[in-house]
Amino acid sequence: MIRPVSRTWLIVDVVGSVLGLLITLPLSFVFSASMLSPWVQPEWLSASVLVIVAVAMWGAAAISRLSPPLALAIAWAAAAIQMAAGLPPLAFDIAVFPVLFATGAWGSRRLLWWGGASALGGGVVAGLYIALLQLSSVITSDGLLNAAARVSMIAVLAATSIGFALVIAWGSGLLWRSVANGRQTRLAQLQAEASAAEEAERVRIARDMHDIVAHSLAVVIAQADGARYAAAAKPELAQEAMVTIAQTARAALSDVRMLLTQLRHRQGDGPQPTLADLETLFAQVRQAGIEPRVTVDPMPPGEPPGSIQLAVYRILQEALTNALRHGEGDVDVRLSWWADRADVEVRNRVATAPSGPTGGHGLVGMRERAQLVGGTLNAQREGGFFVVRATLPIGA
Incomplete structure (x- = not known):
């Protein structure tokens, strides 16, 4: 009325x-x-x-x-x-x-x-x-x-x-x-469109935050454990471990600050890792005590799209982090660059008793990384190994 x-x-x-x-x-x-x-x-x-x-x-x-x-x-x-x-x-x-x-x-x-x-x-x-x-x-x-x-x-x-x-x-x-x-x-x-865009931005930042923090903390923890045991017998190894911890923490802090700046000021994506940064990633894992055996066959026929390079980097980063936290021994990494797609496979041995990483934010983030570029990702146990396989299509 x-x-x-x-x-x-x-x-x-x-x-x-x-x-x-x-x-x-x-x-x-x-x-x-x-x-x-x-x-x-x-x-x-x-x-x-x-x-x-x-x-x-x-x-x-x-x-x-x-x-x-x-x-x-x-x-x-x-x-x-x-x-x-x-x-x-x-x-x-x-x-x-x-x-x-x-x-x-x-x-x-x-x-x-x-x-x-x-x-x-x-x-x-x-x-x-x-x-x-x-x-x-x-x-x-x-x-x-x-x-x-x-x-x-x-x-x-x-x-x-x-x-x-x-x-x-x-x-x-x-x-x-x-x-x-x-x-x-x-x-x-x-x-509704603004809410959906904000939700997608929050998911993206949460995914990036998890990838950066989880990997960096895994490296720091591994180095800190190694430094504690090596301090008495080989002090020089402990010193190297502390240097690696400091470098990893500084890099993670820089990435986190960039993400928080994007979240506060709604800026662009900013610089993102590419294939050129994979060697640094492998070096961090190697310093943490795991040797990544990397095979690239065939080689990229040209410069892959930036979104594909970012997806490959983040998937490898999370897969290596899981191997560092849950695996045993070295890790086999295989990259296959075809004309129409990129295949990624990471295989590491896991303990018999634990079931290995079968869920959590990391695997969800990897699947989202693949889906964002139109690809697929499968992560599961195969016997005594945990295998992550991703197929990422490459456009013309």
Whole structure:
């Protein structure tokens, strides 16, 4: 019944209705000539009814945005009083146009159709009422048959013209409603797209963060364990381990700062690792105590796309991290660069009792890396080995 309306629009509606009343009420007295109503006497009582009807009409217009159903009810009540008093259509009756507009623009679905019915029904009622007002004068001047024909023609013309004007007012509100709904739909679509983009960005940063932190911590832990055992027997090895820990931590800190900057300021992806950085990755794993046996066959026929290079690097980084944390012995790495795809395989031995890495963020991240470039990845145990295989398509 009552819609939430801002104070600004409510003030605009009230001020506009007051101005409409101040303009149309004097015009109504001028156009009504000396005899305000043939049915209400004395004349001052007819004038009082006219003022009451005018105030009610423009009062309905003032609250039409705030409460369309109440405004429509008041407008119909005022029209009924006007017809009961025998007042002719006057200038203040234009206040019904904003009321019908409000039913089409802001009313409920049921009120929307009530407004349309009111526009059509109001035109018919107004036409019949105008014909009734002209009936006595027509009968006096013409014969009965001619009077009936003239009254019928007056009723049809008045109902058609007034009904057309009322339907236009209601239809304008319906058009406004469609435009507003379209704007809201578009806004909701933009918000959904923005939310999806933000979610994808969070997933990307979380994936990068996991790849960087997990690998770096695995190297640091392995080096720290080795340094603790080597400190007593070979201090120089402990010193080398500490250097490796410091280098790995600095590199990880730099990458994390870059990711946090992207998250805070929505900057671009920034520099990403390529195939040229694989040797550094293998060196870190080698210093952690695992020897990666790398085979590249066939070699890349040209410069692979940057997205493929990033996917290969991140998949190898996570697979080697898992081998460092869960595996035993060295790791076999095989890269095959074909004209239309790149095949990646990482194989490492795992303990018999533990099941090995079969889930977690790392494997999910590797699969996402492959899917982002249209590829596939499979990671599973094969006997005493854990094998990661990825196929990444290369476009033309």
